[in-house]
Amino acid sequence: MAIATALTRLLSITHPIILAPMGGIAGGRLAAAVSQAGGFGIIGGGYGNPKAGYGGKAWMEEQLRAAGNAQIGVGYITWSLALFPELFDQAMERSPKAFFLSFGDEKPFATRVKATGVTLICQIQDIDGAKRALDAGADIIVAQGTEAGGHGKSGRTTLTLTLAVVDIAGAVPVVAAGGLSDGRGLAAALMLGASGILVGTRFWATPEALGSDAAKRLLTEARSDDTLRTRVFDIVRGLDWPEGYSGRAIANDFSRNWHGHESELERNLVREAEAYWTAARAGDTSKSVVFAGEGLDLIHDIKPAGDIVRMVAAEAERLLKTRAGADLN
Amino acid sequence: MAIATALTRLLSITHPIILAPMGGIAGGRLAAAVSQAGGFGIIGGGYGNPKAGYGGKAWMEEQLRAAGNAQIGVGYITWSLALFPELFDQAMERSPKAFFLSFGDEKPFATRVKATGVTLICQIQDIDGAKRALDAGADIIVAQGTEAGGHGKSGRTTLTLTLAVVDIAGAVPVVAAGGLSDGRGLAAALMLGASGILVGTRFWATPEALGSDAAKRLLTEARSDDTLRTRVFDIVRGLDWPEGYSGRAIANDFSRNWHGHESELERNLVREAEAYWTAARAGDTSKSVVFAGEGLDLIHDIKPAGDIVRMVAAEAERLLKTRAGADLN
Numbered sequence A, B: 001m002a003i004a005t006a007l008t009r010l011l012s013i014t015h016p017i018i019l020a021p022m023g024g025i026a027g028g029r030l031a032a033a034v035s036q037a038g039g040f041g042i043i044g045g046g047y048g049n050p051k052a053g054y055g056g057k058a059w060m061e062e063q064l065r066a067a068g069n070a071q072i073g074v075g076y077i078t079w080s081l082a083l084f085p086e087l088f089d090q091a092m093e094r095s096p097k098a099f100f101l102s103f104g105d106e107k108p109f110a111t112r113v114k115a116t117g118v119t120l121i122c123q124i125q126d127i128d129g130a131k132r133a134l135d136a137g138a139d140i141i142v143a144q145g146t147e148a149g150g151h152g153k154s155g156r157t158t159l160t161l162t163l164a165v166v167d168i169a170g171a172v173p174v175v176a177a178g179g180l181s182d183g184r185g186l187a188a189a190l191m192l193g194a195s196g197i198l199v200g201t202r203f204w205a206t207p208e209a210l211g212s213d214a215a216k217r218l219l220t221e222a223r224s225d226d227t228l229r230t231r232v233f234d235i236v237r238g239l240d241w242p243e244g245y246s247g248r249a250i251a252n253d254f255s256r257n258w259h260g261h262e263s264e265l266e267r268n269l270v271r272e273a274e275a276y277w278t279a280a281r282a283g284d285t286s287k288s289v290v291f292a293g294e295g296l297d298l299i300h301d302i303k304p305a306g307d308i309v310r311m312v313a314a315e316a317e318r319l320l321k322t323r324a325g326a327d328l329n
Helices: A006-011 A028-036 A057-067 A085-093 A107-115 A127-135 A158-169 A183-192 A213-221 A232-237 A253-258 A262-267 A269-281 A294-298 A305-322 B006-011 B028-036 B057-067 B085-093 B107-115 B127-135 B158-168 B183-192 B213-221 B232-237 B253-258 B262-267 B269-281 B294-298 B305-322
Strands: A017-019 A041-044 A072-077 A098-102 A119-124 A140-144 A150-152 A174-177 A196-199 A227-230 A246-250 B017-019 B041-044 B072-077 B098-102 B119-124 B140-144 B150-152 B174-177 B196-199 B227-230 B246-250
Touching (some): A017 A028, A017 A305, A028 A072, A057 A085, A085 A107, A107 A119, A140 A158, A158 A174, A158 B158, A158 B294, A174 A183, A183 A305, A183 B158, A183 B183, A196 A305, A232 A246, A262 A269, A294 B158, B017 B041, B017 B305, B028 B041, B041 B057, B098 B107, B098 B140, B107 B119, B127 B158, B158 B183, B183 B196, B196 B305, B232 B253, B232 B269, B253 B262
Parallel strands (some): A072 A098, A098 A119, A140 A174, A174 A196, B072 B098, B174 B196
Antiparallel strands (some): A150 A246, A227 A246
16 A cells, blocks of 8 residues: 555655755755655755855756656745746746745745646745745645754744644645654654655765765764754855744754854854865865754664655555554554 | 553553643642543642742642542652652652653652652653663653643754654653644654653643633633743742753743843842742733643643543544545645
8 A cells, every 4th residue: 555645646656755855965866766766856956056065057957967857846945046036947947846945935936836837835934934835825835843954943843833734724735844754754744634744864865865975974873962953054154044044953063163152153254164165175074064854863874765765655654554553552 | 442552551541641740730630630531640749849839748738639539640840859858758658650750860769669669750851861761760751842831951852852762762651742732643643653642731721720710811822833942930930940941931021021131130030030929929921931832723722631631532543543544635
């Protein structure tokens, strides 16, 4: 038995598992691997701003090519995409299966996405965001809890946000995101009323993901209690995030040094930025950022993305069957 | 069908639903109502220090009497109980079905609890805490996420903490706590591998709970996004919590004023404490604390505790049955 939900029907996929469009990490190869295994892969265009260390038109072209004929989506950081309209045009010309927007006002993009029959996926972090996305006509709402790696908010957790969004979303499928990386998480999300899960960090620890081997190795070694939501990596990279957002990353020398001293970091920005980029180019994860979610405790190895899709689905199917009645833990 | 788990077997209860021992709120009447409906009620002795506005030996005596013959447990804040050994003796003399400890070192109490055949329930907020509680011989581990109302920590969420604790707890049943108040939450917790849930805020909004009608009404009106983890109510009440803990409460004029300005509050403590206690005695919830969890979005009414136990169990049973295969949301 496969788990059929409103999400699998809407996207014509086998398993209700979506790849989080991790900027600069979820490239075409990873997106294709997830889709080919029966999930849904989304390329993470991120800022679309080469200043972030990746991204832009040529980068996206390369990733779209790497995805080949796989049915995939394209995702961007909404507030940053607004500064690079040519990237929106580029993606839409390719008629992706879905367009994923997070962190900002989706309205200016929603009309064109919907008019062309592309599925609009909007990720939100609180109830106001969910209402706004529903108003904009989102076909799928991703409820992202504070557990999530990378950018998000600190207010709401995956569990309570998913429940509350399901209660207002009507027929629009809700996907739970943040801290979910195994079949137990998928089965739990389905019980909350979600139609599937969005998985990030677990898919970074794969051979298909972009990013350095050092970063991937760190993902298998660090633990959930080592992760920290912070703004310091945005400040030093000169990325002008709107208020309220922060990024969950594995704590390292840089964040331990500057977290809680953001104003001081801003005063020393020129010096610190130079040192930061030098470390980043050298792949030094003690200084440069490795985003990771609170699900890290469950990640102990690097394995192919397709295996992960199949294992998560199979474990969830088994749990839904065996815990359906009788004796539980 | 009732949901049988390691927890229901260990406590000889019908439904895997435990009342959080909310200090000064979960009195004998509420604990008895939860147990009589098939869950497990625990009296919240809290600090055991009348300075908190409730508690102490006479108060506990009254609550134990109010519980009558119901099979219930007794719970205390561990670090504070260490200051009032006579309260530990009082509870143990009554041979409660279970003794619940949270926030501090359980070791000094564990030996005597276990020696007398009383079930030892330890609530933890992170992996180190879970390891310590397992070492101390806890019979049940409660994994409390940051969603929880009242005291706790900000680091881990119910979802990721439950998963990680289940992975190290072996045969010891794990109970998920924080943000859980309906059958969807119970069903999800079971999928994560928990053996049941601990419910606080939802049980405060009952006629059997202690606390003012104004506070209970506020619980039905405020929303999850209105809650805030803060130390300001501890500071103004002169409660000397160890580092790392904070309390999740509904944001009000007092917390909006002082949160983020803790040192200033400490400098004005005499004046502010007097004003605080005056407001608290008058039941003014715009100044005095109303603890509440992030599950608040799901609470819209005040209803009998027994009804809540039965509804949560019935909804979870239905979900486990109907979402066992076939078509899901």
